[in-house]
Amino acid sequence: MNVVINSQVVLSRVPEGPIAPYLGRFADSLDATGYAVKWIHRQILLGSYFSRWLGQKSVALQDITSDHLTRYLQYRARRVQPRCGDHAALAHLVDFLRREGVVPEERLAVPEPFSVDHHVRAYEVYLREGRALATATIVNYVPFVRDFLKHRFGAGSVKLSCLSAADVVCFVRHQAPRLHRKRAKLMTTALRSFLSYARFCGEVDVDLAAAVPVVPNWSMASIPRAIAWEQVRQVLASIDRRTATGRRDYAIVLLLARLGLRSGEVASLQLDDIDWKEGRLSVHGKSGYRNELPLPADVGRAIAAYLKSGRPPSTSRCVFLRARAPARAFQGGCAIGSIVRHRLQRSDVDAPTFGAHQFRHGLATEMLRRGASLGEIGDLLGHRHPQTTTIYAKVDIQALRKLALPWPRGAQ
Known part of the structure; x- marks a missing residue:
C-alpha cells in the first residue's frame, strides 16, 4: 500500500515511530530549500527507518540526542551498505525537529572547571x-x-x-x-x-x-603573485555560461578580476548593494569599512544574467548562493576560493596559485602597467593605508630599472 507523504514523496509502507507525524512537513521544508526530488525521497526514507528504530527502542521525541543518530547508523551498517551522507541527512532531520519545537536543544557536556x-x-x-x-x-x-x-x-x-x-x-x-x-x-x-x-x-x-617573542615578518618581503590578464581571459572563456552554475561562477570570477574584490567581499555581497540605476557597487570591506565602486558594464551584465537565469529561489539577500541544496548564502570566503580553484583546474591555466587573491594582485599589476598611480590602485582595492599599496611598486620592473645604480667597473 502506497502512502503519500507530500506532493514529492510516496512510500510503500506506513511510517512508524515518534518522528512519523512530522515527515510530511520535513519533506515540504526540503522542497522549499531547493533539494531535488530524489534527495528528498532518500532523506524521508532514511528518516522513516530511523523513526521505526526509535519506536522499537521506546525512545520518545523529547529524549532524542545525537547519540541516537550514531547508535542507529551503527545498527544500520550491520544490515545495509552505509552511505557517506546518512549522518548529515539524519542530523538535518533532527535540526528540523528542534526548529519545530518537538525535540529540545541538546545540552552540551560542561567541561571540568580546571580543564x-x-x-x-x-x-x-x-x-x-x-x-x-x-x-x-x-x-x-x-x-x-x-x-x-x-x-x-x-x-x-x-x-x-x-x-x-x-x-x-x-x-x-x-x-x-x-x-x-x-x-x-x-x-x-x-x-x-x-x-x-x-x-x-x-x-x-x-x-x-x-x-611573547617577536617573530620576524618583514614587510613586503615577497613580490605579489598575480595572474596575468591573458590567463584571466582564458579562465573566463572556459566557463560554460549555458548552465546556472556557470553563470554564477563567471560573474564571481569577473568580479574578482575587474574590481579586485576579496573573496569574503564577494561572498557577503547583498542584492541591496547594487545600484543598477547609478551603476555602482557598495562593498563591505575589512572591519566594516564600505567602499563605493563603479559597476563595469560587463560585470553588471554577468550578475544580471545569473540573477535572471541561475540564482535559485531563496529568501536570502546575498547575491550569490550555493548551487546545491539547501539554496543559501556561502558561509564565507573559503567557498569563493573553492570555486576559483575548481575553475582554474578546469581551464588548465598555469596560474601562480589556485587562490582567489591572485586576481586582486593581477588587477593592481595591470593598472600599474597601464599608468595608474599607486593612489588610484589603493582607492579601487579599498586600502585604508597608503603603505599597503606600495608593495605593487615592486612589480613595475621598468620604473625600478631607472632607479638602479650602475654596477661598479661595468657590467660583469
Whole structure:
C-alpha cells in the first residue's frame, strides 16, 4: 500500500515511530530549500527507518540526542551498505525537529572547571562578547591558545597563575619553526591576546604578554603573485555560461578580476548593494569599512544574467548562493576560493596559485602597467593605508630599472 507523504514523496509502507507525524512537513521544508526530488525521497526514507528504530527502542521525541543518530547508523551498517551522507541527512532531520519545537536543544557536556576546554571556552566568550571580535578572528586565535595550554599543562588541571615567561618562550620556540612566518606571527598575536585576557581576569599578576617573542615578518618581503590578464581571459572563456552554475561562477570570477574584490567581499555581497540605476557597487570591506565602486558594464551584465537565469529561489539577500541544496548564502570566503580553484583546474591555466587573491594582485599589476598611480590602485582595492599599496611598486620592473645604480667597473 502506497502512502503519500507530500506532493514529492510516496512510500510503500506506513511510517512508524515518534518522528512519523512530522515527515510530511520535513519533506515540504526540503522542497522549499531547493533539494531535488530524489534527495528528498532518500532523506524521508532514511528518516522513516530511523523513526521505526526509535519506536522499537521506546525512545520518545523529547529524549532524542545525537547519540541516537550514531547508535542507529551503527545498527544500520550491520544490515545495509552505509552511505557517506546518512549522518548529515539524519542530523538535518533532527535540526528540523528542534526548529519545530518537538525535540529540545541538546545540552552540551560542561567541561571540568580546571580543564583546558573550560579556559578556552571562557576566553572564546570574552573575545565574542567582551571584545566583539569577528568570528574569523576567534577561529584563528582559539586553536593556538588550546595548543599552548596543552603544551604547558598536558591533561592535568590548568592553573593560569602558574604560567611564567619561560613557559611562553618555550612554546613559541617549539612551534614557530614548524609554521609559515605569517602563521607564526598570528600565533604570537593570539598568545598576547590570551595572556592579556588572563591578566584582565586576575589569574596572572605580571604582564606575560610582553614576554611573547617577536617573530620576524618583514614587510613586503615577497613580490605579489598575480595572474596575468591573458590567463584571466582564458579562465573566463572556459566557463560554460549555458548552465546556472556557470553563470554564477563567471560573474564571481569577473568580479574578482575587474574590481579586485576579496573573496569574503564577494561572498557577503547583498542584492541591496547594487545600484543598477547609478551603476555602482557598495562593498563591505575589512572591519566594516564600505567602499563605493563603479559597476563595469560587463560585470553588471554577468550578475544580471545569473540573477535572471541561475540564482535559485531563496529568501536570502546575498547575491550569490550555493548551487546545491539547501539554496543559501556561502558561509564565507573559503567557498569563493573553492570555486576559483575548481575553475582554474578546469581551464588548465598555469596560474601562480589556485587562490582567489591572485586576481586582486593581477588587477593592481595591470593598472600599474597601464599608468595608474599607486593612489588610484589603493582607492579601487579599498586600502585604508597608503603603505599597503606600495608593495605593487615592486612589480613595475621598468620604473625600478631607472632607479638602479650602475654596477661598479661595468657590467660583469
